[in-house]
Amino acid sequence: MSELFDAVDALIASRSPLPPPEERRRLRKAHGLTVEEVAAALKVRRATVSGWESGKTEPRPPERNAYARLLKQLAELYPTPTVTASEQDTAQGDTRPHQPEPTGKRTEEPPPTPESAAAHVPGHTRSRPAAPTAATGATAPHPVPHAARRSSTSFGTKKAAAVHAPVAGTDPHFENGPLAVVDADDGQVLAYCVGGLVLDVPTSSLSALVEWTLKEGKLGQPKLSGPGKDADPLLVLTEAALEHYGLPVALTDEERRTGRLQEDHKVLRQLARADWKLTKRGFGPWARIYRPAQGSERQCVQLCIPSWRALDPRHWGIAGQLPPAELARLLGTYASRVMTPRGSTAVTGLELMTALHPPTHAVRDEATGGFRKADTKNPGSLGEHPVDCAPCEAPDGHPLLKDLPRFHQRTPAEKLFEEAYDWARPLTDDECTKRYLVGIDVNMAFAAGANGLTVGLGAPTHVQQPLFDPKLPGSWLVDLSHVDLSRIKLGKEWADLNGDLLPSPFTPTGERPGGPAWYATPTVAYAVELGYDVRPIEAYVRHDNGRYLDAWYNRLRDAYITTMADLGVPADASPEEFLTAMDGYRDRDPEMAILVSAIKATVKGGIGKLRERPRGEGWKPGQPWRALSRPTWRPDIRAAVISRTRINMHRKLVKHAAFTGQYPTAILSDCAVYAADGPSPLDFLPYRNGKPLPGGWRLGVSPGMVKHEGTQTVLWGEGVREQFQAPELNLARYIKDGQVTNKDNGE
16 A cells, blocks of 8 residues: 555655746745756756746756755745735726826846746636646646736726736737637637737637627737737637537538538527628638728737647647647747748748838828828839749649640740759768768758748740850759760869769659759759859749849748757857757747647648649649739749759758768768768768868758758668668658658558
């Protein structure tokens, strides 16, 4: 029996309750303890205690129980200051006129979580079961104290006691943040916002919830660009909230196929009776509910329904299973660093382009003295009307190709085919003597490919036998089969390489082109860079052009680097420090690790959406599909980004080969595999005194730099290829974990 008691004690200790991070810091400082002293007492590193106090990590057994004991004793010595009478009045909804604060700089503490407010205002919680915290494995208390939330009666919101004051400079229209996770319990609805703020939502119907959001919710996000529009508020509905508002927790098989709730559902009829409308996509996992705008005032709310698979687990991991407060933190951080989600990560990536370069802008109307929409498009944008692509840029089935024979297979001379690498070759005898195969992966490769890239903004112009201009974006029909990788120009000098061990830069398969083919400008420009003449046969060029994706790249780059820093991977780390920091970085804060995945998916998905194909629309080849009506349906821009990404990679392959004599054995998209004597990238990357080869591979967190993808043995690689009787099996696909299945091989 004692063993059972010990097991129970251990289980309780593993969930020892802890005050919120800011309270942990306050208690330590109140007793005059340093971080080093606490770390020494608990036998952990200084950085570990700092992580606990910042909220980036949570202690685990056996340290957790000892840390909880320390904080409990300190709390008895230094109790939380009591709430003043005036603060208590405010917490209960004091309606006296608000006194303006003195002007000048104001220092504010980070807003506490609901749990921290509970520590400050005891005795004001309501009972609710605790739920496991996905990020830490700990137990997160759910009771929401009255002083830590804002209660709403009818449509009037009563402010809490200075606990969640808006950050200085925040738009007062959106003081509660960009979004809220709406949950329900025993008939009471709560809206979990960013920063730990919780609002009482006095609504019993979905139409009332939308009304409350627009009138009292103070949710939304300021526009990202001067001529743009503020982001609509986003409501994330939990399963309990769905049940509260009469919506199904899951869609039927038929509804999943159509991507929407049945149009005759009673909740949708209620919305219609209240004069709310839905977009053409209907009421699906990402639904938009609106009324026609009156003047400049938009009336639109977006819904996200995780249990309907709104948060794709391929990109959002377990986000849809997180407790409301944690989900609000995750999505709120994504909103602040990227933008308020508008749908899938792919949809959001595309919407971010438009938000940063709105199609139109306002101009003063001399007749009325007011403002109106300009007659011309906003400079640097794609405009508000779609433009036709060139025939060579059109994917199969496009209306421009409707006159082609039904089973016609387009050749490279008819179709632009700029795609990422999928190339591999057999190992050489020398490589077989090496012990390891080491994979390196380019960080945010497609984002790096978009950086500084000039793309077309308008319709193409068809020209015959043009002179090639590397500064002019477009698609070029040209023969590059004469380019010999055994003899290429590097800068001003010619270099001799083993061209048989390098993939061609002109095809995704790495095979040498056999004749004329269509290429995007970066691909043709690279042939010139390598020292070869090019003579295009014809081209579709875009004289209206610009660096449309620069702002998009900058925002996503900053989001990625900031989030990686949150996970303990700084941008200024040395190669050795970087590799160490990357080891297990996802375990330091699983929620921020999810955010990294979502940011990367936003990049890839946004680029992919530029050439969205028809999906389940009863479409037939030769007919238009919905995406073609968007100004952002631009296959030429997608092709240019992918072309530049592939060329960037090939340029580094060549630099590395010329300097070291080492050649890649396999490449898959943004991952390259090399044979090496050791298991680390530093065993084959030519670093000297911490500095990389100029123009070659460089370890680091920034887009375009590389990280360690994985290491397997050469014996593993040869064994896999022999097992599947595939001497050129692309080992880059499996280098991360070494797992190869028949399904992976197409069997």
